[in-house]
Amino acid sequence: MAVATPEDLAALMTRVAAGERAALRHLYEATSSKLFGVCLRILSDREESEDVLQEVYVTIWRRADRFDASRASVMTWVSTIARNRAIDRLRARGPLAYADQIEDLQIPDSALGAEALLAAAGEEGRLRNCLSELDDRTEKVIRTAFFEGVTYEALARRMDTPLGTVKSWVRRGLARLKGCLER
Amino acid sequence: MSEAPDLSETEALAAEHALGVLTAGERRLAEARMASDPGFADLVEAWRARLTPLLDAAPSIAAPEGLWARIERMLSANDNAVAQRALRFWRGATAGASLLAAASIATAVFLASQPPVVVQPPAPGQLLNASLVSPSGTTPVPLFVAAYDPVRKALIVTSLVQPGTDPVHVHELWVIPADGKPRPLGFIEPGKTKAMPMPANLLPSLAAGSQIAVSVEPPGGSPKVDTPSGPIAAVGKLAQI
Numbered sequence: 390m391a392v393a394t395p396e397d398l399a400a401l402m403t404r405v406a407a408g409e410r411a412a413l414r415h416l417y418e419a420t421s422s423k424l425f426g427v428c429l430r431i432l433s434d435r436e437e438s439e440d441v442l443q444e445v446y447v448t449i450w451r452r453a454d455r456f457d458a459s460r461a462s463v464m465t466w467v468s469t470i471a472r473n474r475a476i477d478r479l480r481a482r483g484p485l486a487y488a489d490q491i492e493d494l495q496i497p498d499s500a501l502g503a504e505a506l507l508a509a510a511g512e513e514g515r516l517r518n519c520l521s522e523l524d525d526r527t528e529k530v531i532r533t534a535f536f537e538g539v540t541y542e543a544l545a546r547r548m549d550t551p552l553g554t555v556k557s558w559v560r561r562g563l564a565r566l567k568g569c570l571e572r
Numbered sequence: 573m574s575e576a577p578d579l580s581e582t583e584a585l586a587a588e589h590a591l592g593v594l595t596a597g598e599r600r601l602a603e604a605r606m607a608s609d610p611g612f613a614d615l616v617e618a619w620r621a622r623l624t625p626l627l628d629a630a631p632s633i634a635a636p637e638g639l640w641a642r643i644e645r646m647l648s649a650n651d652n653a654v655a656q657r658a659l660r661f662w663r664g665a666t667a668g669a670s671l672l673a674a675a676s677i678a679t680a681v682f683l684a685s686q687p688p689v690v691v692q693p694p695a696p697g698q699l700l701n702a703s704l705v706s707p708s709g710t711t712p713v714p715l716f717v718a719a720y721d722p723v724r725k726a727l728i729v730t731s732l733v734q735p736g737t738d739p740v741h742v743h744e745l746w747v748i749p750a751d752g753k754p755r756p757l758g759f760i761e762p763g764k765t766k767a768m769p770m771p772a773n774l775l776p777s778l779a780a781g782s783q784i785a786v787s788v789e790p791p792g793g794s795p796k797v798d799t800p801s802g803p804i805a806a807v808g809k810l811a812q813i
Binding site for chain 2: 410413414417421422423424425426427429430439442443446447450460461462464465468469472473476511512513515516517531532534535536537538539540541542544559560561563564565566567568569570
């Protein structure tokens with residue numbers, strides 16, 4: 390797989406939007422490993438992740454004309470689609486999937502690969518540092534929401550805490566996160 | 573950590589949408605707001621950009637062999653991108669009661685993998701061509717192509733709409749010259765190419781710069797006198813190539 394720069398990817402997206410199938414193929418070659426990793430991280434199931442990855446590229450093909458390079462990078466845009474699709478699938482598993490207590494949630498930071506360690510020096514590292522500055526509970530809630538798409542209501546049920554309280558934790562956490570990332 | 577200022581209500585909602593804590597109904601509202609409120613859409617995108625690096629911690633894993641082939645089959649199966657876009661354009665081009673009519677023929681559009689039929693009558697150099705696209709579209713997708721041959725005094729029209737699936741409506745052709753008044757030219761069936769002899773009184777209208785349009789009409793054509801009654805499905809300007 391050739392390494393594609395953000396500019397390469399943006400140029401590819403323009404061609405995908407024009408309905409050029411070969412461009413979608415190039416985009417697939419440049420991004421599918423990353424997006425498959427994202428699906429697996431969220432779903433922990435290979436077969437479901439394959440199905441979702443397939444949907445992701447069909448979605449990219451359909452919505453390519455809505456990509457706006459002035460608003461988002463291609464990588465953020467396609468990663469958001471992959472995450473949302475994977476979360477949709479997770480939600481479709483039904484309420485049982487949300488039966489775990491939040492204390493039991495595994496946050497597999499220790500399972501980082503070499504690539505992730507490299508990335509940790511960059512944006513992800515900054516975000517990780519800022520998240521770690523939050524209190525543990527807030528960090529956990531934000532990570533859980535992000536990786537599982539758990540709604541406030543479900544978080545409140547899981548944590549046996551009033552919805553308003555969970556909401557204010559998350560909002561305060563997000564405000565602090567923003568402040569930290571802007572430092 | 574020092575206390576950060578609270579997020580505004582709007583930004584908090586954008587952040588919550590990016591994070592994924594909203595209920596299905598709230599998510600739909602947020603999506604709709606993104607479509608109509610660019611400032612809000614920018615806030616959501618900014619929060620996505622802030623949070624997406626979390627995904628960097630997920631290691632890259634090669635997708636299985638053969639997955640691309642599966643994707644490619646799905647692209648073919650629902651002939652999606654261009655036809656979907658065309659559908660949106662056509663819906664955008666219509667209003668009220670006309671919506672159903674346009675949507676029903678829009679579902680018949682088959683475009684993505686369909687190269688326009690090449691129309692090659694004689695009289696090169698004098699031929700006027702028009703590629704007719706949806707008037708509200710941002711991506712020019714030809715739905716019809718037309719060529720006027722001044723030597724034979726005929727308009728050759730090709731419909732790129734899939735044949736046979738919208739028996740309820742007809743597609744009526746119009747020329748709109750510089751005076752802005754539409755003149756009916758006749759009908760074109762989905763998927764067909766036909767040469768339409770042009771009567772003498774219409775010849776002055778068939779000049780470079782005139783528009784050729786297609787409206788969606790009940791059988792028999794527009795019940796109104798000399799003006800389309802249904803939505804304009806496609807429009808294009810005559811020009812020398």
